[in-house]
Amino acid sequence: MIIIVYGVTGCGKSTIGQLLANKMGVPFLDADDFHPKANKTKMNAGTPLEDEDRIPWLNNVAEKLKLCSQEKGAVLACSALNEKYRTILKVVPNIHWVLLEGSKSLVEKRLGARVGHFMNPALLDSQMAALEVPEYGRKVAIDNAPELIVKNIMKDIKTMENLADFGVIGMGVMGKSLALNLADKGVNLSIYNRYVEGKEERVAEKVLEENPDYDNIQAFEEIKPFISSLSSPKSILLMIPAGTAVDWQINELIPLLNPGDILVDGGNSFYKDTIRRAELLKEKGILFVGTGVSGGEEGARRGPSIMPGGDKDGFTKIAPYLEKIAAKDYQGKPCVTYTGPGGAGHFVKMVHNSIEYGEMQAISEVFYLMRNYLELSPLQIADIFEKWMDSDLASYLLEITIDILRKYEDGEPLIDKILDQAAQKGTGGWSVNTALEYGVPYGVLSEAVMARNLSARKGLRMISSGLYNLERFTGIEDLENFLDKLQAAYQATRIINHEVGFSLMLEVSEKNNWALNFSEIARIWTSGCIIRSKLMEELVDIFKESNHILLNYEAITALKSYQGDLSYVVGQALQNGFPVPILSNAINYFLGVTTANSAASLIQAQRDYFGAHTYRRNDGDPDKAHHTQWKD
């Protein structure tokens, strides 16, 4: 801890500072001792110092503070009269500011009694005029005995030590659940939710009212008292909707934070926004961590998977909190890891969601075929999925699907009453855009987004359905055999979904030098998050050997045995009139990626024909461009 005792000449900084340092057992620094001779001569002559005298002097003092902060801390006595000078001293996060205040007559009296000091008492007027009293820190009256003043400062510091360890902004579903999770782990917490008349009133207070057993949470509706309630360096988690709200909140926070404070964005922000915000906050000395948090409400409350990226020091400082609240993997290790710099954390979460879309779409297509082509009931399908849960197919999404299919309302399956228009908040589409930007073949996971888009066109689908009135053939003779093939097809699709998602991460990681560790990413996705599964557990080891799932021996064996069934199921589905966009894309991707000589030769020839775009040959120097006059 660094304590800076400051104020005008003669206020007692050195006496109080020295006493305080003795009591606290830390070194005492007197800024006066850092003045060069020229400054002292000027002050002795009654000439006020100028900026060019003060700034190098304060820089020296700041350097010393930095060193002390790495040791036991220190008490510094320094005039630090205005904010410009104090900012120079704010080179370390943990500063407690103590302003010594007294009337001019009292200070004059003390100056009159002072002997052998270089400071000319005539400078008091100019110093009093220069003093800017800040809103932060403690103000202590000097008309008490030094021992009593020091005692009071010590008391204040003790109170300061009781300040909250962590702040959470945004008491929506995720913010509230994470806050309660932190509080459960014994973290002293301040929670804040903005006030919006008629819409968001007393939101944070209500969290406390609903959870009266917590005595380690303070609730705020005003930002300044919320910030003041936090110990330094302040650690603040933003849990607010991605987009402009995050920029707005950051701009409100910037003037209230100090260099060294840590700001964490735990929402589903777009990773490029995170990169931009990290750059802005770096200029202010604020350590910005953009983190993915997965697991929905229950995960956030009991243990989410956490994917932080950005400022490494910032991450290191908050890691103990994140580790406390994160889900634990099968070895008991917290499902949190530093992913990489800049926007890496939010990028990884974006791809998590893209795979999530793919996994949801694959289950939905399998369900759709079972329900419509095979004409099974939701309860029968739930029973089949339950059997699959005992295999390599076990996953959180399959597990919740079983519960969904067993939910009946007034004797009817609830699933049959849910409008078939899928919503989305954007993360799946951002992944598609990123894949396009980086030239990554992403058809499979793109289809999961496009299928949602098509589902949203309910009106068009209704009209077309009536106009075309296509015949859909249902029922199958050998049900068991088809179910076996469907299981294999689903198995293959899942492997391909994951391969495609991770291949996007591989490309972006390499291009940006993020050095993403895929085994570690798979590990933190084995528990807490929405795409946790048996397959993910297997990927932890697979990625220790290769960055491509498809190049792994077990995956090759599995895909070789499943690909025929995937082709068959897709063929059957299409022939009988049932769309299966992700299953069919998966087999197309698989056949494409395992095809050494593709159809692209003709595309190159066509490009060269109509646009002289040139082509390269496979029977000579592959880097040499060729152009042909195609028509004589």
Ligand code: 6PG
């Ligand atoms: C998670 C989820 C979550 C996501 C929503 C749905 O990992 O906990 O991915 O972050 O926002 O569950 O997102 P869509 O509305 O885009 O489907």
